[in-house]
Amino acid sequence: MARLFGTDGVRGVANGELTATLALELAQAAAAVLSRGRTAEKRREEGRKPIAIVARDTRISGAFLNAAVTAGLASSGVDVLDAGVLPTPALAYLVADTKADLGVVISASHNPFQDNGIKFFAVGGTKLPDEVEDRIEAWMHEGVLVPTGAEVGERRRFADAEDRYVLHLLGSINKTLDGLHIVIDAANGAASAVAPQVFADAGAKVTLVGAEPNGTNINDGVGSVHIEHLQKAVVEHGADFGIALDGDADRVQAVDAEGRVVDGDQIMAILAVSMKREGKLRGNKIIATVMSNIGLHTAMKEQGIKVEVTGVGDRYVLEKLAEGESNLGGEQSGHIILADHSTTGDGLLAGLKLAEEVVATKKSLAELASVMKVAPQTLINVSGVDKTRLQENLVISKAVADAEAELGESGRILLRPSGTEKIIRVMVEATEATVADEIAGRLASIVRSELS
Numbered sequence: 001m002a003r004l005f006g007t008d009g010v011r012g013v014a015n016g017e018l019t020a021t022l023a024l025e026l027a028q029a030a031a032a033v034l035s036r037g038r039t040a041e042k043r044r045e046e047g048r049k050p051i052a053i054v055a056r057d058t059r060i061s062g063a064f065l066n067a068a069v070t071a072g073l074a075s076s077g078v079d080v081l082d083a084g085v086l087p088t089p090a091l092a093y094l095v096a097d098t099k100a101d102l103g104v105v106i107s108a109s110h111n112p113f114q115d116n117g118i119k120f121f122a123v124g125g126t127k128l129p130d131e132v133e134d135r136i137e138a139w140m141h142e143g144v145l146v147p148t149g150a151e152v153g154e155r156r157r158f159a160d161a162e163d164r165y166v167l168h169l170l171g172s173i174n175k176t177l178d179g180l181h182i183v184i185d186a187a188n189g190a191a192s193a194v195a196p197q198v199f200a201d202a203g204a205k206v207t208l209v210g211a212e213p214n215g216t217n218i219n220d221g222v223g224s225v226h227i228e229h230l231q232k233a234v235v236e237h238g239a240d241f242g243i244a245l246d247g248d249a250d251r252v253q254a255v256d257a258e259g260r261v262v263d264g265d266q267i268m269a270i271l272a273v274s275m276k277r278e279g280k281l282r283g284n285k286i287i288a289t290v291m292s293n294i295g296l297h298t299a300m301k302e303q304g305i306k307v308e309v310t311g312v313g314d315r316y317v318l319e320k321l322a323e324g325e326s327n328l329g330g331e332q333s334g335h336i337i338l339a340d341h342s343t344t345g346d347g348l349l350a351g352l353k354l355a356e357e358v359v360a361t362k363k364s365l366a367e368l369a370s371v372m373k374v375a376p377q378t379l380i381n382v383s384g385v386d387k388t389r390l391q392e393n394l395v396i397s398k399a400v401a402d403a404e405a406e407l408g409e410s411g412r413i414l415l416r417p418s419g420t421e422k423i424i425r426v427m428v429e430a431t432e433a434t435v436a437d438e439i440a441g442r443l444a445s446i447v448r449s450e451l452s
Contacts, residue, residue: 005133007313007419009119011108014061018116020068027072027104029139030120033132034102035078049079049153053094055086055161056106057190057248060215061116065106069118073104074153076145083161087190087249088119089346090165096125096343097164107190107248110225111421113216125343126322127315162194169198169348172341173356176203180355183242183255185210185230187223191249195348202352207237210244219246224253224334224347231259240358241365243351250314251334252347254354256366264334265296267354269372271336272305272328274357280327280340281305287320287329287337289313294412294429299372313419314345375411376433378440380426385451387417387424399446403428403439411436415443424451 004010010026012018035050052073056062062085070080081100083091088105095103103121111117120128120136128136182204186192192211199206209229210222222229224244234242234255241262242255254262262270268286275281285306288296292309300307308326310316314335321329321339330336335345342349358365390396396415404413411430418425424447428440 003134004137005130007315008109009105009117011111011115011117013114014059014065014116018065018118020064023065023068023118024072025140025144026118026136027069028076028144029136030102030104031073031076031078032139032145033136034120034122035076049077049151050101051081051098052078053081053083053091053098053100053103053158053161054106055083055088055091055103055190058085058188058192058213058215058218059108059113059116059247062106065116065118069104069106070155074155076153077147077151078102078153080153080155081158081161082155083158085190085193086161086165087194087346087348089250089342089344089349090161090194092121092125092344093165093168093342094125094158094161095121095123097168099123105248109248109250110219110223110246113218113220127318127344129319166194166198166201169352170201172338172349173202173352175356175359177355177359178203180358181205181207181237181239182355183207183209183230183233183237183239184351185222185224185233185242185244186249187219187245187247188213188217189219189223189245189247189249191245191348195245195249198348198352199355202355204355207233207239209233223247224251227253227255227261230255231261235259243347243354245347246334249347250345251331252336252350253334254351254365256369257364258366260366262365262369263332263374264330264336265293265332266369266372266374267334267336267350268328268330269296269299270357270368271338271350271353272300273303273371274353274360275328276303276305282327283325285326287317287326289317289331290414291332291427293332293375293377295373295375303371312416318344375429376431376436377427377429378433378436380440380444381418381421381423382426382444382447383423385424385448387422387451389451390415390417390424390447393450395450396443396446399443403443406439407435413439413443415447
């Protein structure tokens with residue numbers, strides 16, 4: 001049987017694969033597994049119950065899934081603080097700040113509105129390792145906790161959740177953003193209200209796009225996966241730069257004043273140089289993934305900064321950061337983790353720190369981004385194929401080997417099934433964009449032919 005959890009929680013079409021029943025059962029199993037730590041036991045000794053914080057993004061399905069998750073937790077004897085619509089990193093921060101026993105975010109991040117997902121956070125606001133997810137999945141087949149009477153949990157509104165998160169973000173920067181004009185694309189998602197508030201409170205002039213959620217327009221032509229909307233807005237408004245978030249605001253992409261994209265790798269390079277200059281980059285090392293551009297490795301080597309590589313997924317970057325040898329990591333997609341301030345990727349936090357560096361250096365975002373030369377990279381998402389057969393297909397393996405021989409040391413190829421979507425990603429880097437395009441297209445055609 002296929003594993004229920006992907007690289008970032010459980011996702012599927014809302015009311016299709018991801019039903020209210022499944023959400024309730026997941027919450028009951030999570031309550032059984034995650035409410036048995038020392039903090040929860042101490043609460044029980046004091047006659048109190050374990051505490052969970054629940055938040056969601058703006059998808060129309062979020063309401064009924066939130067109700068199901070809350071029912072599952074409360075029926076298992078867990079008190080629920082409902083934070084409403086809030087970014088994923090805000091939930092992670094609040095779990096740590098309030099010393100809650102677990103947190104749940106109902107979001108499918110950058111996916112279209114029809115999808116939704118359930119992400120769990122443990123004590124301290126950390127994502128779950130694979131073995132804990134496996135325990136939750138196993139518990140779903142072993143029964144549930146069935147307290148009665150006064151032992152069942154209750155649901156309360158977490159009234160000041162957003163304000164606490166805003167204060168946390170503002171406390172992460174040392175300079176005001178006075179004089180900066182920033183365009184923010186909130187993807188019609190969870191940060192539609194909090195993003196303009198925090199940047200305005202920090203002193204910036206804010207122009208807002210993609211901040212009119214209606215339940216079905218999250219990520220729809222806006223946000224970090226549709227950066228062209230922000231590019232146009234930055235140029236039209238004559239802004240200093242812009243940032244684009246995804247649906248749950250755990251990732252960010254930027255755009256300079258000329259409309260050029262500054263992606264997650266470049267943002268990480270800028271922040272790494274800044275932190276090293278300030279003596280704040282632990283171990284003079286950053287954590288990246290196999291998807292990071294080869295240009296990031298070259299730039300960091302020139303700056304005397306080491307790069308350690310993990311598998312794709314911010315949770316694996318987080319696991320490395322938790323070892324304490326570095327405090328900065330992330331992905332090209334825009335998951336930027338500043339471990340001194342956050343336990344997960346935080347698009348707003350990374351955007352604030354980027355703006356702070358513009359102010360501190362008096363350089364434009366384009367000047368700062370020039371620290372890294374991006375190698376031409378082509379990424380093709382092949383949908384409608386059986387991604388479980390990728391590793392065993394000899395035709396695809398030979399095609400990749402032949403293409404790698406063709407590139408030699410001047411490029412790189414990566415084929416991987418997505419952990420959050422039903423697609424296979426084909427990524428090719430080369431010294432020339434035309435070469436990357438040709439090889440990626442060729443391999444994508446072979447993948448589609450072999451696995452359809």
